Amino acid sequence: MGKITFKPRNNANGTLGVSVNHSHKAQLDPVPFQRKVSGVTVLPTEINLATGRIIERKDAASLNEKVQRVLSDVEYCIAKCKEKGVEPFKKHLDAEWETLQHLRAIRETTVPQARNILGRIVDVLYVELAELREKVRQKEIEIEIEEEKLGINTNKLFTTHIDLFLKENKILKKNSIKNYTGLRDAVKEWKPTLNITDINKKTLNDFRDWLTTEKKILSRNGNPLKDDDGNPILGLRNSSVRELLQKMKIVYYAFADKFGYDISTVKKWKSGLKKLANDKVVFLSKEELQAVTNMEYETDQERIHKDFYVFMANTGLRFIDAVRVRKHHLEMIDGTLKIKILQQKTTKPVEIPLTADALRALESHNYNFEFSEEAGKGIKYTAQVGYYMNRMMERANICNYKLVRTNFKNNIAKEDGSKMKRELILSHTARKTFINVSLKSGMDITAIRKIVGHSELNMIMEYYGDGSLNTEEMGKAGWEMPNHTVVGTVTGTMKIA
Structure with missing residues (x-):
């Protein structure tokens, strides 16, 4: 052609x-x-x-x-x-x-x-x-x-009452607000026409069954998570379901007096779901914590997040309190340098003897871990702590092994071993690390309670005698204590026995 x-x-x-x-x-x-x-x-x-x-x-x-x-x-x-x-x-x-x-x-x-x-x-x-x-x-x-x-009043919609509850309770913490909005979204998905007058034992049972068997699990961007076969993953874990049901009852109680609802049957109702959400508490062993303390970093952000985690693991402070610590929170009390701070969650003061590693971490960042817009670095979000820790621990080959945990859905136990332990290291695991390392090393349980202000230890405390917060207990657990002559200056280290 x-x-x-x-x-x-x-x-x-x-x-x-x-x-x-x-x-x-x-x-x-x-x-x-x-x-x-x-x-x-x-x-x-x-x-x-x-x-x-x-x-x-x-x-x-x-x-x-x-x-x-x-x-x-x-x-x-x-x-x-x-x-x-x-x-x-x-x-x-x-x-x-x-x-x-x-x-x-x-x-x-x-x-x-x-x-x-x-x-x-x-x-x-x-x-x-x-x-x-x-x-x-x-x-x-x-x-x-x-x-x-x-005689139909749309203002009786349960979702409307959730909004009213949030509007009237201005002092709720972020996590609580998130749980109530999660309840509202779940009710809209399950039964948007649900009235507050419909709350009874049957309603709670039906909502529980839907949450544990039919509720789609969503990712952070709102899309349904899917299994290996491409099917949506259904059913929340017991801990999440219990939380939503508890919030539903709280909203109902809040308006019971105002509208004369009978709460007696609802109050007696139990979800029947096991409280145990996971039988494996995630924390670092003493050896793993030492490895983390010594691990290398590549950026300023990695350094400050590593030091912040070490500081939390040596003090047992919650994230919200640890990030607020400044030099004026350090006091020499009875010859021991301590952090004296008012806890945000419990509004109760705690006194925590400073370990050598905790003090070194504080001093290396000029007694201020908090994020600085001007410097462009520091601790800002809890999620970032886990992100940087996971990144550094992976390079250092620390906790680089699968951790099998048990989760409950509708009282059915399922083992999940899909994640490396380092992936589960979050800011709050530092607090758990302090408690568990101290417990395993023989530190008195009541001394731990006074240091961390942890109300959940009350049941364990019933099996122990009365204890007191003192430096000897910290030393007994093997925490390395500094020897001070001036606040903020380490002149030598020693173990208190």
């Missing part, structure tokens, strides 16, 4: 003008299909005549694109001739070439116009949408009026 070749034209200055030429072995016309100029000019050494590719030039890519564009147009015209059943002679190819250029010119002028028209259509649609929303609002008002006539 013919062939396409690249035939350069010799210019007066010694350069070549690259063009695309088509020849046909059955050409009947005295004049062959003329060359199509690409507009590209090169030196003879800068083109491969066999392929038509420009070589050894910085702008070779853009020049080859120009040549390729002309080549594609020629091939398009040849294909159109074949579609129409005619030979790709000059007159036929010329006709297709003119048609192609004409269509291209029309497209260049009409596409912007079409976009402009579509833009105006979208604007009109938005206006119509606003009008429809207004009609919906008016219709909702009409429905409310009719419902009031029938």
